Amino acid sequence: MKRADYDRFANLLNAWAEIHGKPLSTGAIALWWQALERYDIDQVEHAFAQLVRDADRGQFMPKPADVIRILDGTSGDRAALAWGKVLEAVRRVGGYSDVVFDDAAIHAAVQDLGGWPAVCRTDMDELSFAQHRFAQAYRAYTGRPEGFEYPAALTGDANASNRRNGQPLQPPALVGDADAARKVMERGGDAKVTVTRGQLLAFGDVARGALAAVKPVKGVA
Numbered sequence: 039m040k041r042a043d044y045d046r047f048a049n050l051l052n053a054w055a056e057i058h059g060k061p062l063s064t065g066a067i068a069l070w071w072q073a074l075e076r077y078d079i080d081q082v083e084h085a086f087a088q089l090v091r092d093a094d095r096g097q098f099m100p101k102p103a104d105v106i107r108i109l110d111g112t113s114g115d116r117a118a119l120a121w122g123k124v125l126e127a128v129r130r131v132g133g134y135s136d137v138v139f140d141d142a143a144i145h146a147a148v149q150d151l152g153g154w155p156a157v158c159r160t161d162m163d164e165l166s167f168a169q170h171r172f173a174q175a176y177r178a179y180t181g182r183p184e185g186f187e188y189p190a191a192l193t194g195d196a197n198a199s200n201r202r203n204g205q206p207l208q209p210p211a212l213v214g215d216a217d218a219a220r221k222v223m224e225r226g227g228d229a230k231v232t233v234t235r236g237q238l239l240a241f242g243d244v245a246r247g248a249l250a251a252v253k254p255v256k257g258v259a
Contacts, residue, residue: 131194137213
């Protein structure tokens with residue numbers, strides 16, 4: 039969270055405290071802030087909303103550790119969903135073509151694994167280890183409120199060869215929600231970009247159901 043989110047965060051906590059008849063001091067709110075500051079405010083509000091709907095846990099005033107368990111579990115779930123999307127793209131697109139996902143953190147994590155063709159050529163007996171490395175990288179990138187660098191598209195073998203030979207580039211395939219993938223592509227590149235955890239969550243929410251059809255982006259060089 040950013041300092042500008044403090045009042046919004048304090049109002050959320052005070053509302054919970056009022057419901058449970060346990061008023062919080064300024065010092066207690068500051069301790070809560072220190073415990074949850076590394077998360078995005080939208081994530082924190084979503085975690086509290088889950089507690090509200092929980093018939094058992096919602097009866098009691100939570101501790102910071104209770105909220106952190108929800109937040110970290112959510113992060114792990116998103117990493118697993120992201121890895122599933124990668125495997126689907128490996129099957130449907132392959133390492134020959136460029137690919138653009140609807141989640142910038144996937145781009146950054148795949149680059150850490152050696153790039154798109156390398157991921158596509160991962161042996162079956164190495165997939166478990168690759169998934170573990172991907173999940174670690176994915177959670178690390180989604181946990182950076184200051185933003186991170188990522189490529190606009192993950193380059194496949196075809197365009198890598200085309201660039202070396204001065205040939206026209208083939209359009210990438212979009213995986214997931216097409217509009218979100220285009221936003222990822224527009225924001226990516228060599229320069230530092232700011233992708234907040236709230237934006238990453240928004241991208242993920244758009245495509246959380248089934249994978250959308252993989253569509254080529256026409257006219258992209």
